[in-house]
Amino acid sequence: MKRMTFGLAFAAAIGSGLMAGLFFVFSVTIMSALGKLPAAAGIAAMQSINTTILSPLFLTAFMGTALLCVVLAIVAMLNWSGPASGWLVTGALLYVAGTFLVTIVFNVPMNDALASAAPDSGEAANLWTRYLSVWTGWNHVRAVTSTAALGAFIQALRLL
Template sequence: MNMTLVLWIVLAAAAIGSGLVAGIFFAFSTFIMTSFARIPAEQGIAAMNSINVTIVRSPFMLLFVPTAVLCLVIAAFAFFNWREGISVWMLAGAVLYIFASFLSTIVFNVPMNDALAKVGGGGAEATALWASYLKDWAWWNHVRTIASLLASMAFVRALMLI
């Protein structure tokens, strides 16, 4: 198979993957978390904990993780086969997705999810954690949303330069 065709396929898959991930994160940033903030803390915690259990067993993981792997491949290709213009866009997309979307999820959002899973029911502790969770988790989700969207755009720009 021609290397240009392989690169085109990998970039297209990464553009689609990071764009779809951005859309999922966008939904959380724009209406899901806002909706959860409008209901009692006990119900919001239960709903978010349910999502957190479900998402790791869902097709989302077949999108989120392989896109990160594609980004590693793209970064390596860009670095070892440096071509002005296209390599910059390839690296930009890969770095945005790997660091600001994938790794920020692991470093920030997942630990907050784990802490939320440990509080049950209502009470002052759960309510306080929920208030903090809504603000902090959403902020990091905004970062992931923007990074995933920008990564997708960078991959599309790289495709235009092939």
């Protein structure tokens, strides 16, 4: 059981790290760069990013990590006396709530709204201004929580 838990925690750490890096780059570079473009160009670029990112590899890393976290949380709670259990549950909660659910509840609906906007319209320009602020704010949450999940999983791995 310990070897399986270690493998699951290692994979969750890798997945959390991949997502942390992706969201970090969006927060510190990509969104700022898109915000410097004329609204129509920024919207068109983000629309392209939002369709391109939905690849099997991204979805496997993003959703697979969420699934690993659920399994790890269950395993950790079943073995609550284990030295790594608290860290495993913490990492799982950070990723599932702060990364996965924030994406589903906040970022994806904004992406859907942007997808239906005609980049050259005045309505789209207003949407883009709000999108840059609100979407990026929630992305900061995803960057921080996926990084914190990675840290929790690393701590758990030290104790396994």
